[in-house]
Amino acid sequence: MTDNDAPIVGIDLGTTNSLVAYADEAGPHLIHGPAGAEDVILPSVIGFDLSGGDVTVGHTARLHAVEKPETTVHSIKRLMGRGFGDLRAESKRLPYRVLRRGCEIEERDVASVVIGEKFYTPPQLSAMILAELKRRATGYLGREVTKAVITVPAHFDDTQRQATRDAGLIAGLDVVRIVNEPTAAALAYGLDRAETATIAVYDLGGGTFDISILRIEDGMFEVLSTDGDTHLGGDDFDHCLIDLFIREVHKQFGVDITTPTIKQQLRTLAEEIKVRLSNADEAQVEIAIGPKDVYRRVIRRDEFEGMIEPLIERTIAACGRAAKAARVRVDEIDRVVMVGGSTRVPLIRQRVAEAFACAPYTAINPDHVVAMGAAVQASILSGAQRGMLLFDVTPLSLGIETMGGAMGKLIPANVRIPCKATENFTTFQDGQTAVKINVLQGEREMAKDCRSLGVFELRGIPPMPAGLPKIKVTFLIDQNGILDVTAVEERSGKNASVQIVPSYGLTRDEVKHLQEDAIAHAREDMSAHHLADVRTTVEFDLNKASGMIQKYGHLLPAGQRDELTRQLNELKELSKISDDPHAINKARMKFNHKTVPLAEIAVKESLKDS
């Protein structure tokens, strides 16, 4: 690393909203956007303008979501590290188009969002949000921000974590650490405490649910267990209402309200109703159907609660599993910290209070706490915060596909990270120089029910009779929860190279290309801007010169005057034709030099006139 003093920011890259924070001597604080100190939340919404090619991120994009549902991307986090196959059910709910990205290798399945004629992978889209946060942070700190801690749901698998890191790279950010969201929240809360405590963090965001149980002692934040659901969040509460509206409108009016534009409107409406029902016992709904008809409905809180209760029970069941995995009894948990906007729903607070037998803790705004914690982790990494250290666990078991299609577990869920496991492999044919391993994550017995991280091909095994090579493969999960695989053939002592074909993610080369693309675009954008500036200057200079020629040209020797006019037309032409701002500028300066005699005459003449 070249610049050790470069600031590290903390980023909460959320399904619905994203935030960036920075910790200085005074502690962590959120970095605000252009609209002022209150403007700390950047909606994770990206809007594309197909005519001008512009991309907007945040509030503006969200405002246009209803008018332009097909070119507005929200909830991209739900697509991170996922295949098109995973998203078939989900993509029906999304107003934008999701397709399978073209890949050379058949087994790979990378989902892409289609905007106009272009395909965008989820990391590319997330990178647009990150780039906006990076811009804000750079503006705020007055120094280029190139390093970040980014948070992810604790339950994200390796592919989803890699996708997040890739998004950072594409946005020009070195992701120095990936931290689990509930763990980050615990850091934000535990900052001023020297206490010893066991806490649970209940984190229900827009699209994901996490429960983590931590032990805090002596500045060590030790995660004991984690559980959750990467596809359960406040968005699902909205969908309960949306499905109800669609069903009832169809029944009453025989109208199908599932076009992208209406769906987007329903989303906004459902969210409003949900928020209102957190404070009121009922909420009025009105949806205009065609020119005359109006769908009117009162939603009572208990009715809404009936709809979302099965979802909440799923979170409570996960809490039970987490407590069991942590070997902690409920009465040993000192505090339950609530994180995520969805925890404002009263029924959730009530059920969590019942399950843990203590009142939920909500001192820090549940929308802000994760970003604040990410900034605390950033300050730990920069060496500014020495008293604290984080010890996390891996959320999912890691294994390999064994003969017969079973999942052979190598590292169980909920063990401390970094951690590693080794396994020996051999060859089945004489002279075989490569071995393929299907690496899996998940808790199910069969490989097909687990998540494939990719096929790892061990290459460069010295040719030997079948069964003789002893290839020792080491699986290392690092502090970010990301897997690294290395292999050694022990008889020869040679390192085997490990080639990875990710099942759902991008390859290193693909990320590199996207990264270069993004940099090239930035340069293109800049040179486009530069070109416009230079052309404006040329126009200004040409107008000035042609005015002087008209007024005082007759005072020049005849040849010189024609020559200057010729050169003026030449520059005018070049400025129109050329795309090279440097060439145009050079020609402009040369021309200006030629106009000096005329300018001198003009000065003299104007003095005579006065």
Place this chain on the structure above:
Amino acid sequence: MFPLPQDVDYFQLLGLDRRFDLDEKALTSSFRAVVRKVHPDRFCDQPEEVRNLATKLSADLNNAITTLKDPARRAAYLLHLAGGPCAKDERGVPDGVLMEVMELRERIEGANASGDLIALTGLRDEIAARREELLADMSKSADYLNEGSEKNRIALRLLINAVKYFDTLASEVATDPLMPASETDHDR
């Protein structure tokens, strides 16, 4: 920070004597002291090799504490170091344990089905007590491990296998108030 020699064992790594009986407090405090020093987050500004080394050392330490803290795993590790059979090679349990386990399982199923909390709590305590007895036998058996007889090594393996059975049984008793009786296996 230096790379560890290949053959360093978990006891050495944490500065402890290689034996079954150990002071859990000493184990924990020794682990905490070392793991703090090599935590990868303290080397963020260092060259990549140093950072990778910190990650690997931390992984070794974490594997060490996981292995040594749990008595059954600790015994299995000692057995491995002594060249004893692994679970794949020797699947047996001491005489009578299999019958005992089957009987207990029936009672657990009955209590789980009826949701009889008193019976479940009783079962939980009974299993825990039996597990403790097995661990005591394990401690005695591990003391003779280095005397070299294959019989000793097999005896220890059988005890380790038995403890695993009781751990499984314990996980089947649905007593946790946060824990629903039927654990649904939805997509996690």
